[in-house]
Structure formats: C-alpha cells, structure tokens
Amino acid sequence: MLPSVCSADCGPGFRKFWQVGMTVCCFHCKPCPENEVSNQTDVDQCVKCPEEQYANAEQNQCIPKSVIFLTYEDPLGMALTSMALCFIAFTSVVLGVFVKHHDTPIVKANNRSLSYTLLISLLFCFLCPFLFIGHPNAATCILQQITFGVVFTVAVSTVLAKRVTVVLAFKVTAPGQRVRFYMTLGAPNYIIGICTLIQIILCAIWLGVSPPNIDIDAHSEHGQIIIVCDKGSVTAFYCVLGYLGSLAFGSFVVAFLARNLPDKFNEAKLLTFSMLLFCSVWVTFLPVYHSTKGKVMVAVEDFSILASSVGLLGCIFFPKCYIILLRPERNSLQKLKEKPDCGGPHLYSSTWEAEHSGIL
Template sequence: MSVTFCSFACMKCPESHYANTEKKHCLQKAVIFLDHKDPLGMSLTITALCFSVLTTVVLGLFVKHRDTPIVKANNKTLSYILLITLTVCFLCSLLFIGHPNTTTCILQQITFGGAFTVALATVLAKAITVIIAFKVTFPRKMVRWLIISKAPNLIIPICTLIHLVLCGIWLGTSPPFLDKDAHAEHGHIILVCNKGSDFAFYGILGYLCSLALGSYTVAFLSRNLPGTFNEAKFLSFSMLVFFCVWLTFLPVLHSTKGKVMVAMEVFSILASSAALLGFIFVPKCYIILVRPDKNSVHHIRKRPHSRSNNPLEN
C-alpha cells in the first residue's frame, strides 16, 4: 500500500488514492474502462456498427430475392432468423464498451449468450434440414412431413429454453456485478464487470461450444450430399472457426486484465459472428449479385440430381 510521509507520522493512502513520488501527498486515482472515445474502444465500436449494417443489408437482399432458388433452397425462414440474430450479436458487443454499471454487466452475459444460442441453434437446424432434404435413407413421405411441418425449427426454442434455465440459475445464485480493480495498474482504478460465478460463465460458454460442435458434426457428415445449393460445407467451416475463436479466448481470458480483457471478449464476439456471416451468406450473396444465371430454375434443372434430391427446391 502506498504511504504518505509527513513531519509527524506516516499515513496510508486510501485505495482510491496513491502517493506522489515524494511520498508527501495522496493523489486521486483515475477511473478507467474501455471507453468509446479510446482508440481501441472506438475501433471496436465502428467495427460492430459496420458489421451490423452489413448484416442488415444482406437481410434486405435475401428478402428482396426471397422467391429465387438459392434463398428458398436453404430454408429462407431460418436464414432470416440467423441474419436478425447475427445483427443482435454484433450490436450486443457494444454493451461491453463504455462506462459499465450493474445493469449492463447483467445484460452483457444474458444478451451475448442468448443471441449466440439462437444463432447456433439456427445453424444446427439448417444442418439437420440439409440431411433431411438429401438423405435417401429417409422415406419420401417422412421427408415431406418433416420439411412441411418445419420440425427442425423446434430446435431453436428448445435450445433457447435451456439457455434461459442456465441464466436463471446463474442470476439466482451469483449474478454478475460491477467491480473495481485498484491494484492492477498504478494510479488507476479499473471498472470491470465481475462475472459473479465463474462456473456459470464457463457453463454458458461450454453450452455454446457444444452447440457449435454439434452443428459442425452434423454439417460435416452431410458435406458430400448432392444438391445445387447444399450449404453443409459452409456451415461446417463457420462452426469450425467459431469453435476455434472461443477455444483461443479461454487462455487469453486468464492472461489479461482490465480493458485488454474486455477488448478481447468483444473481439471474440465480432470474429465469431463475422465467421457465421461470411462463410454462410457471402457465397449466396455472390451468386445473387454476380452470378444470377446460377440462381435460376433452368440452371437447377440442368444439374443432375439437383431437383429430384432436394425437396426444399420443389
């Protein structure tokens, strides 16, 4: 602890102050956090806003071309849900930037976990839909029923409900709260959001990674199935990048403190969301905008097995 010397006695400086170089006075510590005005915070904010606008543009593009084969073949409802959720994922990173308080500390984890749960559950539903659409081992009537009834879409509310239960347990036992670190940096008090229960945080993160791993496994197994617009390969690549990003984040979380730790969490959110957007939707946007000749019924009919094996296109 810093000590101030005087002519009569020594006096310890309170935690909110530090001693000057002459050890004669206590100076007020500066309060710091990942601010929007900082170069790092500003760059992350701009990146998040740009990606959210880009995702909105892609959503508009899909809505405009909703009657084209490439949008219809990959379950346009799930595509809409995924694009809206990705927009929320990009925007939720803004909760980590700026002056934190108890409300934002709680919203950070709930919004982050909820948005990614819906996104990953949607990818899982899309991967299962691909298998249902192309697997010849399923009876034709069953395939029709599963697709018309949209049974794979039930995965989204089920996974979301599981996440809500986990969040309820977290908030009911040891919720996140605003914390102050007065010892990490000399002369500064760092405002950070304490996650409350590390076990609950890693439980949510493990749940997300298990969804990503499940989606990757299902998509990987269906990567070689026939079809003009089989997106299984793109789904598996996006899940692989997502899994790698958060697996890399764990050791960084333990080796950094303060603003750098928060910035790395924001970066992980942006990187994993960008992977989903890039791998899943950029190839489709390329065909819609640059190669419209491939986005036609005539092109599908020229490809062997494309029409007969993909009930989603019928």
C-alpha cells in the same frame, strides 16, 4: 551557548526512526512506506492514503487514482465500435438483398425463414459489443453475458436447424420413411426454440446463484482503479459457454456429415468451415482472456464476439450474395435442376416437396 542537535529535521515524505540506545534527539529519517504520506516535519508515523487515492513520488500528498474502463474515446473502444458498426451495416445490406430476391432459388434453398432468422440474430450479435463499452453498471454487467449467451445460441441453433432440414429433405422421398410427417410439422424449426430455452434456463440459474456484478480493482495497477464486470459464478459462466460450444460442435458434425450431399446450393461445406472458425475463435479466446486484465480483457471478449459473428456471416452468406448480385445466371431453376456431377438423388425434388409441405 548553542543547543546541541543530534539529527536534522525530517521533512515531508519522511518519518523519524529511532534505533535502540539512541537518545531522544538522535534519529534517522526514513521515507514513508508505500502508499503512505507525511506532509509535516518530524512526524513519527506516516498516514496511509485512502483506497481511491495513491501517494505521489515525493510521498507528501495523496492523489486521486484514475478510473480505467473501456470507453468509446479509447483507441480500443473506437476500433471495436467502428468494426461493429461496419458489420451491422454489412449484415443489413445482406438482409436487404435476401428480402429483395426472396423468390429466387438460392434464397429459398435450405429454408428461407431460417436464413432470415440467422441474419437477424447476427445483427444482435454485432450489437453485443456495445454492452461491453462504457462505464459498467449492474444492469450492463448482467445484460452483457445473458444477451451474448442467448443471441449466440439462437444463431448457432439456427445453423444446426438448417443442416437438419437438408438431411431430412433427402429422406423425404425415401420409401417407408416417416420423415415427411416430421418435415410437415416443421421439426427442424423447433430446434431453435428448444436449444434457446435450455440456454435461457442456464442463464436463469446463473442469475439466481451468483449473477455478474461490478468488480472494482484498486490494487493491481499503481495509480489506477480498474472497473470491469465480474462474471459472478465462474461455473455458471463456463456452463453457458460450454453449452454454446457443444451446439457449435454439433452443428459442425452435422454439416461435416452432409458436406457431400449433391446439391447445387448445398452450403454444408461452408457451414462446416464457419463452425470450425467459430469453435477456433472461442477455444483461442479462453487462454487469451485469462492472461489479460482490465479494458484489454474486455476488448478481447468483444473482438471474439465480432470475429465469430463475421465467420458465420461471411462463410454462409457471402457466396450466396456473390451469386445473387454478380452471377445471376446461376440463380435459376434451370441451374438448380441440373444433375450434379457426383450423381445420386438430387436435392431439388426434396427441397421442392419440403417447400410445399410448409417447411421452406
């Protein structure tokens, strides 16, 4: 006599499911729930895969998830690395040109030492993206944000100091003014130290409250573990970014107000455009950054760093390098002394006095 069989066996990837009123030998075979597996026949319950693994299509085996982060081998990582290296080389060339022609009027105009400070800070800005590429760890997560905040503060506050120097230089010769005293003390140079110190204090508070750390996301993408650096305290992050934005806006306002000063080498219009570009990049960055995730989110921040740095480098130094290298006849005291078409006081006398007062 043959045995009575109500239901066929449930193979791997399935589990037995009984309905009310059915006999013990009668059951349905149902696929295992999502991310659960069974590798035996006629099991009652499937086994959930560990967090670092996921179920294969047949749901009979757990497979290790792939770890995702922005690497140098990734097309995005390679593109960002190539861009950063190119801009580092270009900035180094510009710095070399300025050092070689350090005694020419166009280099000395608007404070030569501040130009060197800005170029060196831009070199560090272009190095920042390398902290975002590679496997994140506790040290790089902290260095990413702190280095970015401090280095960009130095760059933007240097731009602000350059504009203040020019504005004060026009007032040096004004009768009854005490501006000469502040110029002699090198007051514009203190702007960089004070602005940077405030940013360092904000970063220290950030590290004390809730520093950046590693964020492991094993659930957003199927079969992937996304490793990125979490910002820690979001409020502190926006305070650092907001302070940097306020400095950029202040530099933009000062440069805009000084755009019509009669100076042959007046870079106020270029600084106005560079600060406008800088602010536009970071205003655009915020919505794009929050609409992405994983390595794309990291690439967006890297690209924003490079784009804003290139804006400062190109707008401020490219026109000067063009004159130094291709139009050397314009880089002379005779051209600098020529009276501008718009009339009014000429910056040469003010810049000359400022230079001999120890400012330039």
